[in-house]
Amino acid sequence: MLPQPASLIEEMAAGLNRHLAERDIQDPRFVGIHTGGVWVANSLLQAMDLADQPLGILNVSFYRDDFSRKGLHPQVRPSQLPFDIENQHLVLIDDVLMSGRTIRAALNELFDYGRPASVTLVCLLEINARELPIRPDIVGQILSLPQNQRVKLTGPEPLAIELRNLDQE
């Protein structure tokens, strides 16, 4: 049974509030990784009653570590960070954490904008296939998938999780 994003996000909102309170982090800035992370971020901000908060959008295409093998994705979009990063507490949001390389790329990119005070990582799903020592601070659900399967978030309305078979693509 695949999880329902809506209920996951409610739990994640509660978890994030607790996490931030424990660390005395007030008024962090939210950054979503394009595209799925932005959808999750918008949903999360709604659930936390922060819908009018500015949301940063990160496009990590220029920071990926597979450029020399795969090249540039044909549809890059500009990153948009409408706030200062320097000394700012950040909440970084992505839809699916798998190898961890996207998050590494996102961190590298964020640090080119400035030096954040902290980065809290929130992911809707974690697939048990990490290749780097990167874990989310808040996660909706952890899944284990067979080698030939991937999970994909569709959206933005409604958010839904789909299973994809690699052999069929």
Added chain:
Amino acid sequence: MNPACPLQLNDHGRLRHFLSLDGLPRELLTEILDTADSFLEVGARAVKKVPLMRGMTVCNVFFENSTRTRTTFELAAKRLSADVITLNVSTSSTSKGETLTDTLRTLEAMAADMFVMRHADSGAAHFVAEHVSPNVAIINGGDGRHAHPTQGMLDMLTIRRHKGDFSQLKVAIVGDILHSRVARSNMIALRTLGCPDIRVIAPKTLLPAGLDQYGVNVYHSIEQGLKDVDVIIMLRLQRERMRSGLLPSESEFYRLFGLSEQRLALAHPEAIVMHPGPINRGVEIESSVADSPRAMILNQVTYGIAVRMAVLSMTMSGQNEQRQLDAEKAAQQQEAH
């Protein structure tokens, strides 16, 4: 190499060299513009660098003098984290073909990943791309009268950012079309991107033969040609290229074809003015027009860096992809045996 594939494109139709806009599909040109938009955002950050070409070497080989193009290519490569070497190669040579291949062999010994070339002979960049080792990318920084594809693309980015949809625009290119590789690249780009009214304004002596293939409307009167246009691209009078008296004098040119305030008033009230630079004040363009808020001349320089970052990274990407494809093909052939 797949014989059905044009020289510039890899097996998947992505850029592997950037030589000319001729034959490139609209989707690809649009992708260059979209990618350039993202790089413009990088240029607005505190740290204006992305790690895409880290550890790669880009060699600028300029057989013709240029400050503007050379420095923007250097900046573009550096902002992609590449290492950059610039060679100003003297043009004193006996036989052009011979020198080019000899120079090429010397340059290849430096193991650069990419060469940005500017040369006085049309076709030079194509020639080099045909003879260079696989996995080395050639970017045309201007070859003779033939093409200046990065200038064409930065002009298109300027138009798209300030004027929007090409299919709604009237664009005029004014001046020494005959000797201008910028004009050629612009005409091709505008047509590919769907501009329905491309106007070329010049005296007969400064127009090349065979303009019909470009699908442009020719005007010999600037007053006629500028009526209601949305974009005016002024070209520099290329004195160094004119071997015979194609014009009486510069002041005569200004009198007949210079962009004065009065003539600008004939265009659409929100028309923009562009020029590849460097400008000759009082020859192609009145000083006050060049300094007016409708002139995009300095913006073009900023856009030029972003466009060159896009072209360099997309070409490197296409080279990487092709190398991967070739490796996979070789592995499959191995298995078959």
